[in-house]
Every structure is written in structure tokens, then in C-alpha cells.
Amino acid sequence: MVVVSEATALPARVSTAGRHSSVVVSDDRQWARHLCGFVRSGLDRGEQVQYFADTTAPERVLRTLADAGIDATAAVTRGQLAVPVAAQTYLAGAAFDPDAMIGLWHDAVDAAFARGHRGLRVIGEMSWGVRGAVGADRLLEYELRLHQEVFERLPLTAWCLYDRRLLPDAYVNLLAGAHLTHRGDPVAEPTLHVAPLADRVGFLMSGSAGYDTRDAVAAVAAAVRGTSAPRVEMDLTALRHLDAASLAVLADAAAGRPGGAGLHVRQPPPSLERLLELFPALGSVMEVVGR
Structure with a gap:
């Protein structure tokens, strides 16, 4: 069982609405719009912001932010912005493990507060889930558990990014539907x-x-x-x-x-x-x- 520190636990009766969302995109313009709005909001709030990249090169993420007028280089330098890849996040172990990933969220929020940030904000590409990674079949279980085990307990905002160009429609519909809030392209009922x-x-x-x-x-x-x-x-x-x-x-x-x-x-x-x-x-x- 994960223990939440008093420093990072949410106050009682704080709404979690909208803090764990699925985001479905089908072109680069949609991707850039969601990315830039999400990152800009987090930087303005004094939160630490991370983009968990998979098929997108971290350099492209930073370049897209800079093209939108966001000083991504300065944010990276001061430790407020990071662009790790799936091998450092979702797939950091021998297999994708929901328990380990849930623990990572708690540790990451603690680390963000220890560095003086006001919270943690993460957007993650989910395309790795269909490439045969060991444990990827547990991704739906993970999404179902997050609301109570993470977002009800921590000052964290996280968007799960599903790109229709990389993922089957049925997969997107099922996984996106496991979130309480949805953004971007509409999804069909599975x-x-x-x-x-x-x-x-x-x-x-x-x-x-x-x-x-x-x-x-x-x-x-x-x-x-x-x-x-x-x-x-x-x-x-x-x-x-x-x-x-x-x-x-x-x-x-x-x-x-x-x-x-x-x-x-x-x-x-x-x-x-x-x-x-x-x-x-x-x-x-x-x-x-x-x-």
C-alpha cells in the first residue's frame, strides 16, 4: 500500500474533476495545441511539467513549445520542464507494472514539491501500449485504479495522449473511455x-x-x-x-x-x-x- 506524505496529500473535499483526462488527437495541429496549452498552464501555475514521450522525439516537443512562444529551454534549465521517454517512465522496469507506476507518481509529486514547485503536471504518449511491451496488457487495469489510488490523493494533473494515427480505434475507445474526463477527438462507445x-x-x-x-x-x-x-x-x-x-x-x-x-x-x-x-x-x- 502506498503511503502519502502530509506535504503532498490533497486537502479534504478538493475536486479531482478534469485532473486525469484522456486526450485523443488525429493530426499534428491538434497535438501541438493540446501540448502547448497544457505546458503553458502548468508553467504559469508554478508546477513542474513533464512530457512522457514515446514516438515523438523530445527535441520536437521542445521545438514545438518554442515555436508557440514558450521558453522551453529556460524551463528545462531551471528544472521546471522535462521530457523523459517511455523507457524512463512507463517501461522503466522489466515490464509495465501498475503498482510500480502508481508508486512512481507518489515519488514524483514528492520530488516536485521538494524542488519548490506547486504541483506536478504530466502529459504522456500512450502509443507504447500496442507494441508488445511486457505488461502492456495491464494498462486498462492501471487506468481504472488511478482515480482512487493517485488522483484522489495527490496534487497531480495528468493527460493520457492517444494518437489515432498510431492506435486501433477499438483500443482508443476502450482506454480513453476509462477516464472520467475526455478531450480532443470524440470516441465511440465500446x-x-x-x-x-x-x-x-x-x-x-x-x-x-x-x-x-x-x-x-x-x-x-x-x-x-x-x-x-x-x-x-x-x-x-x-x-x-x-x-x-x-x-x-x-x-x-x-x-x-x-x-x-x-x-x-x-x-x-x-x-x-x-x-x-x-x-x-x-x-x-x-x-x-x-x-
């Missing part, structure tokens, strides 16, 4: 939409869960299993269908929660309620609420 809940610890599943969405269901299950909160809720109000295999995966995750805390399921589809009634073992780890 077959199964999964996201963190904004107002309580838990996750949303809407649409239809079956064989074709098994990877997304597995990511939700991993996020459920890894959440240490005493109460975790799964909002299924808009879920039309959940097959037996998906239910088994979620039930297994609920049974594996720390201390056997189980999972609270809000307004599941009738088929799931019938299965819970037929199999008492499932009901022991998944409690239906809000009928």
Missing part, C-alpha cells in the same frame, strides 16, 4: 465500457460483457482485487448482459479481496441476479445493492 466511479470507490461497467470483451473484464477484475478500500462497488445499472464466464472472473476477484471484503453490485441485469440466486457461493462474495 461494446463494454469500463471506468472508475467518480464519487465512491468502485467501477462502472455498461454495455455487454462476453467472450469478445474478456480482456476488459479481466482488467476490471484485477482492479477490484487490487483495491484495498473496505467497500468497493460495481455499478452495473447500464449493463445489458454479463455472461457466466465474466461473472466467474468477477466473483473470483471479489473472493480474493483483502480480508474477504467482497464486492457490492449495484442494479445488475436480471440474468446476473438469477445466477446469484442459483449459486449461493457467488452471493457470499457479491452483494446486490440498490435494487
Whole structure:
């Protein structure tokens, strides 16, 4: 479990709206506009700003900022701006590891405050997720966990940048949809939409869960299993269908929660309620609420 220092913990009741966003672009002009607006805002606020590059050369990032009238060189010199690459950030270990990355965020915010900055602001390219990096299949789990484990706790603003020219549409739709706030190009609703809940610890599943969405269901299950909160809720109000295999995966995750805390399921589809009634073992780890 990550411990948050008092110096960097958020004050009570501070809104996290808009601090973790997906940004979808499809051309260089859109990319430059989001980049420059994001960096300029952070520098003006006295925050440390980082751009996690992947396919974009760091020199191009700095040149684009300079062309927009931002003194990127001076910001780099004084330590307020940095452009590390994926091998130094998301892929710094032998594999992409959500736990390690979440720990990195806590360490990075502490470091920014120690250097006298007023917060941390990061924009990261997500194109590395489709190149077969070890652990990249855990990226959706990571996005689902960030709201409660990072943004509810730290003065951090982070945008995840998805470039449609480099990523399949289905991948963009699923990953971008896992954020509470979206910017840039519109995204289509995936077959199964999964996201963190904004107002309580838990996750949303809407649409239809079956064989074709098994990877997304597995990511939700991993996020459920890894959440240490005493109460975790799964909002299924808009879920039309959940097959037996998906239910088994979620039930297994609920049974594996720390201390056997189980999972609270809000307004599941009738088929799931019938299965819970037929199999008492499932009901022991998944409690239906809000009928």
C-alpha cells in the first residue's frame, strides 16, 4: 500500500474533476495545441511539467513549445520542464507494472514539491501500449485504479495522449473511455465500457460483457482485487448482459479481496441476479445493492 506524505496529500473535499483526462488527437495541429496549452498552464501555475514521450522525439516537443512562444529551454534549465521517454517512465522496469507506476507518481509529486514547485503536471504518449511491451496488457487495469489510488490523493494533473494515427480505434475507445474526463477527438462507445466511479470507490461497467470483451473484464477484475478500500462497488445499472464466464472472473476477484471484503453490485441485469440466486457461493462474495 502506498503511503502519502502530509506535504503532498490533497486537502479534504478538493475536486479531482478534469485532473486525469484522456486526450485523443488525429493530426499534428491538434497535438501541438493540446501540448502547448497544457505546458503553458502548468508553467504559469508554478508546477513542474513533464512530457512522457514515446514516438515523438523530445527535441520536437521542445521545438514545438518554442515555436508557440514558450521558453522551453529556460524551463528545462531551471528544472521546471522535462521530457523523459517511455523507457524512463512507463517501461522503466522489466515490464509495465501498475503498482510500480502508481508508486512512481507518489515519488514524483514528492520530488516536485521538494524542488519548490506547486504541483506536478504530466502529459504522456500512450502509443507504447500496442507494441508488445511486457505488461502492456495491464494498462486498462492501471487506468481504472488511478482515480482512487493517485488522483484522489495527490496534487497531480495528468493527460493520457492517444494518437489515432498510431492506435486501433477499438483500443482508443476502450482506454480513453476509462477516464472520467475526455478531450480532443470524440470516441465511440465500446461494446463494454469500463471506468472508475467518480464519487465512491468502485467501477462502472455498461454495455455487454462476453467472450469478445474478456480482456476488459479481466482488467476490471484485477482492479477490484487490487483495491484495498473496505467497500468497493460495481455499478452495473447500464449493463445489458454479463455472461457466466465474466461473472466467474468477477466473483473470483471479489473472493480474493483483502480480508474477504467482497464486492457490492449495484442494479445488475436480471440474468446476473438469477445466477446469484442459483449459486449461493457467488452471493457470499457479491452483494446486490440498490435494487
